[in-house]
Amino acid sequence: MRTGERRAALVWLVLTTGALVVVAAVVVPWDWTPGASMPTVDPTAGLRPGTLERITAYDSRATALGLAATGVGLLVSLLLGLTSWGSRLVALLPGRRRWPFQVLLAVLVLALIGRVATLPFAVPAEQLRRRYGLSTQDWGTYTLDRLRDLLVTVIVSTLVMLVVVGLARGARRGWWLIVSLLAGGLVVAGSFVYPLVVEPLYNEFTPMPEGPLRSSLITLADEDGLRVDEVLVADASRRTTAVNAYVSGFGATKRIVVYDTLLDSTPRAQVRQVVAHELGHAKDNDVVTGTALGALGAMAGVTLLVLVATSAPVRRRAGIGNLGEATAVPLLLALVAVGSLLSLPAQNLVSRALEARADRHSLELTDDPATLVALQQRLATRNLNNPSPPRWEYLWFASHPTAAQRVALADVWASS
DSSP states (O other): OOHHHHHHHHHHHHHHHHHHHHHHHHHSOOOSSTTSOOOOOOTTTTOOHHHHHHHHHHHHHHHHHHHHHHHHHHHHHHHHHSSHHHHHHHHTSSOTTSHHHHHHHHHHHHHHHHHHHHHHHHHHHHHHHHHTTOBOOOHHHHHHHHHHHHHHHHHHHHHHHHHHHHHHHHTOTTHHHHHHHHHHHHHHHHHHHIIIIIHHHHOOEEEOOSSHHHHHHHHHHHHTTOOOSOEEEEOGGGTBSOOOEEEEOOGGGOEEEEEHHHHHHSOHHHHHHHHHHHHHHHHTTHHHHHHHHHHHHHHHHHHHHHHHHTSHHHHHHHTOSOSSSGGGHHHHHHHHHHHHHHHHHHHHHHHHHHHHHHHHHHHHHHOOHHHHHHHHHHHHHHHTOOSSOOHHHHHHHOOSOOHHHHHHHHHHHHHO
16 A cells, blocks of 8 residues: 555544444443442352352363464464465465455365364363253254354355455555445444344244243333334254343344243243343344444454555565455454454443343333342353453453343342
């Protein structure tokens, strides 16, 4: 990039980052307990000592394996992206005269290398989940899921790399701006496409059957003033015993999904509490909020990525001439990996605030703090979630308030 182009990109980076900060400051409910102060949090969340010991034993092993896999995966990406090893490997692949095909092969080969490198940690992690009763998969379905993961990763990454490399090949003025805008558009499109295309690859979704529970949930939505497009049941029991529910998509694709494991094992009042929480996400348009913030973050992040990747020292270290070559794919993927990891604390900070608001909404809708406490204790026990993880783990990897925090939020609401 010429000096003038770099200056323009820096200005755009400042503008998109500033817009991200302003939007987040305005739309994210940073105050978890409006009108009240957060009390001292009981780190046990009221769980029994035996339960806490079991959770701690599982969490310590799972966290160690997860960190090892993340570290090794990142190290492999950096070795291939920030040295000439990756570019030389891609140069050996066929298709130099058909650069889109070579980009596809590069993404596929690099993804396979990453999967193989982390396999020594992924397999023990699955064995650990089975040992603690969290996984119901056999090795056949486990392998099939990993292949699906690989397929989705390769498709998405290839599309992104084709756009970046293709636009860089033309090197027309402002090509980086088009990449940035397309990145934001991809996030928005993903919010529509993901629930319709990707989610069905992993689970089958069926309408919740007619009966007292479904009628109760529909009535709950009516009381909340919401039109529920779909309440679906996912056959999660094919893979796990963990319980969960979520809301995804927006507009015509908005749907509330409940795991069948939740329906099979959870008292009706607690299921209503879960759905009331998800209704809170729908009523407050949290998917739209997350999509808008994600789009702005993607635009800023991609702009920063281009600025770093086009700098002469980085290109020399990576052994590439410019980004308009398939040999630039290892560098680009390495920078995406680093950026994704570094952005996790900010993403999770926003996510925890939205989840806390959804908890408040569920309390306002059900007027049942005791059930929320019982639900959080059940979730922590069933899913083996640490009610008070180490601070670094909480900041970097916790997308939800801890069980201890959620119990404290229920106590605040009950006393207000």
